[in-house]
């Protein structure tokens with residue numbers, strides 16, 4: 060069991076969980092939200108839904124009086140980026156001028172919003188469609204290399220682009236000294252992983268990304284009786300350790316193998332669905348209705364393998 064405890068429940072139904080002395084998780088506002096803070100300010104990973112943004116800002120204020128400097132988006136899902144504008148505007152840019160009017164300040168003085176380039180492209184809808192998100196919620200900084208790094212609050216922060224997993228714009232954020240990895244929806248403890256093929260996600264990318272999370276995390280060995288090791292914060296659900304990630308990855312690979320075996324026998328997607336390849340896991344992660352059903356998960360695997 061992890062030592063992290065709920066320290067302040069039910070502020071607008073948000074749970075604030077202390078993960079490390081300077082790293083907290085806020086749950087209940089859509090996606091999990093991670094707050095790392097120190098003398099340089101606060102780095103916030105994911106911003107939750109638009110409707111809960113005021114409550115999220117209030118929760119961050121209770122965690123630290125330091126200004127929010129960065130919002131990092133792990134994907135372009137509305138329950139992760141919906142709060143971008145309010146959380147960023149509640150913060151303050153790291154790059155100020157001495158101009159009293161605030162002219163020349165980056166982002167109009169607000170905190171920076173950082174994401175993989177694909178998130179910015181999708182949120183800004185450059186193909187002529189209108190954007191579902193207001194301009195002030197779009198990332199102000201994007202990156203397209205494998206790794207973007209920062210050094211804030213006395214530790215290295217790696218923002219890693221894991222391509223074509225949940226979507227093609229997934230970022231994982233690794234706080235190196237705190238030893239906390241923020242996984243986004245690559246790791247979703249509340250359901251089967253959402254492999255969104257229409258947004259560039261893929262089964263192999265998802266498995267590769269889970270393997271990368273396993274590699275980044277270190278369990279408490281050889282003194283297994285001690286509480287410790289790397290904490291991995293999923294997009295949704297409770298704080299995990301390396302073994303939780305291993306189990307989740309094994310679940311995905313076992314279901315992949317079952318679907319693959321059925322396909323080798325020439326089974327159609329309907330046949331594969333009837334064979335129930337998610338058996339043993341559907342009770343925990345499956346759903347018959349909603350945004351991501353068990354059938355949609357199996358179909359995504361089938362399409363990825365074909």
Ligand SMILES: [Zn+2]
Nearest residue numbers: 090136244294
């Ligand atoms: Zn999510």
